[in-house]
Amino acid sequence: MSEEIKVQLTATPGEKPDSQKLGFGKYFTDHMFVMDYHKDKGWHDPRIVPYAPIVMDPAAMVFHYGQAVFEGMKAYLTDSGKVLLFRPDQNMQRLNCSNDRLGIPEIDGDFVIHAIKTLIEIDKSWIPTEKGTSLYIRPFIIATEPCLGVRSSYTYQLIVILSPVGAYYSGGLEPVKINVESDYTRAVRGGIGFAKAAGNYAASIKAQENAKKDGFSQVLWLDAIEKKYIEEVGSMNIFFKIGGKVITPAINGSILKGVTRSSVIALLQEWGVPVEERKLSIDEIFEASQQGLLEEVFGTGTAAVISPVGELHWKEHTMKINEGKIGELSQKLYDTITGLQSGNLPDTRNWTITF
């Protein structure tokens, strides 16, 4: 796609939020990127416009049949004042993978990265600079055709909004308590679990809220078929360090192929830490815990980067991990990835784009 991006700047720039109180996804910058799709015209009319409500027909298909996919990325400001993006090509690949599963037309990933860069340049002053903060980038695609027939929409909008976000853990990396979910399931083979689709998140909310009520931060999802194999934690991928080896569930159709997940695997391989992608049952984890071999557990995702798990509850069992403290490897992974993302560590892997 080579169409020029039209730019209309806001006449009323917003006030920047207090960078100590950013939270996650509560504040949005002055502009957004929008692009339309029509089945006869393809993607067209790329434009940057002031951030504003969108106007949709109440029959728009996204409200009824949920054709909606998204991505989550972050932009960081380096010490030299440049903007840094972390592996945006991976997010674009996954967006197209989600599009394919949901019957949404493919996007030109390079063009969308170009659009994101153009948008961020305009709203660069919104990138927070406190340690751990960043500019969260949310590209999403929604079906806009007003029609109640169940089929793929003929029209879509791709929108990119930007949100300055705080450190995920205000008090630094803090191990969380998680509960193994035994009733609800997140996804199953043949379904849409591998896609970053709105419907997956809707399905997960109830279990998450029940877990919160019971004093847990997140749920650990088991597979829907045997209710035995680990899938994900909350909306993150998960890793277990057992007897010196790191194990993460293999990509199986119901697990999201996280960008942080693949970065962690690559780093571990570089460091010579044995890492396995395979089926991993909750029984195996419990046994390892009983034998004192469950050394570290951590979630990986764009929002938290690395989220150490301090306690894992399963039925009547409580597995304490590393005495509830952050593991050495979890900390090293966190420091390395955030170091790469802030530009403080040299990028030897071609993972970052700066501009």
Added chain:
Amino acid sequence: MSEEIKVQLTATPGEKPDSQKLGFGKYFTDHMFVMDYHKDKGWHDPRIVPYAPIVMDPAAMVFHYGQAVFEGMKAYLTDSGKVLLFRPDQNMQRLNCSNDRLGIPEIDGDFVIHAIKTLIEIDKSWIPTEKGTSLYIRPFIIATEPCLGVRSSYTYQLIVILSPVGAYYSGGLEPVKINVESDYTRAVRGGIGFAKAAGNYAASIKAQENAKKDGFSQVLWLDAIEKKYIEEVGSMNIFFKIGGKVITPAINGSILKGVTRSSVIALLQEWGVPVEERKLSIDEIFEASQQGLLEEVFGTGTAAVISPVGELHWKEHTMKINEGKIGELSQKLYDTITGLQSGNLPDTRNWTITF
């Protein structure tokens, strides 16, 4: 809920569509019902306003995390000029069941029925009268809070839109060809399959479109776990008449509890036709077909009422049903339910509301 419904009538009533060319869900009436929810105020500000685009923040949670549920109902005009609704209480019960699963606040079903009646009275002239046509009613609830945290939204809108729709089968009841889907799955236990949630439909579109390309009208969904047991057909429930008995998959957590489904079961029981709700495998159906015992197959749903299946494809097998013609029982069910819905048959079961 006892708040009065404010009414603002349109100044520019639309032109009615040609009742021969209605299709499904393409035209909408002059007005819609809207009601807001805020976690501190509950449902409030019920109002009927001119049908118009809605204005939503691009960060509205429905676009990102898919908290969206809906219902499908129909209004009919009786020969005496009254409006008839068919078992609307069932739809309201199911809406609350969907709400509960998706973390959406409960609605007052009686109040929403009252709102729907008020709305239809205003747009009564839009109810088409040709045989087989009706006014389709689409209540839906969407999460409107602008926030990218994954949790239940604090704000929602319930909207009811109305669409005059044509006969589902323009040429009368016509048996369709369906294909047993062997790769994709629709839902699984512990998931949201029993809820009328947007995400379920998004997950189904790809398989449906593949089936269409291969010359089939719909897919027959098997269970995700053993890939063996019948679940639904397209977005309908399904019934099999085998050796004089009617069998439909039992409600198991991944199947939608259809209002037409339960009406069909009730009618069959009244008529003394043996009917079973149980697990039913594709092997059992194939065997019955081989033995000449597969007498009728039909889908049930609000849109089509009864949708006879003439051919069922499974792997390399083609099962022809009743020589591709409509079965006697399918026809009787269709005639009875549409007779009740048009007001031409007496309602002895308290299934209809007229006003």
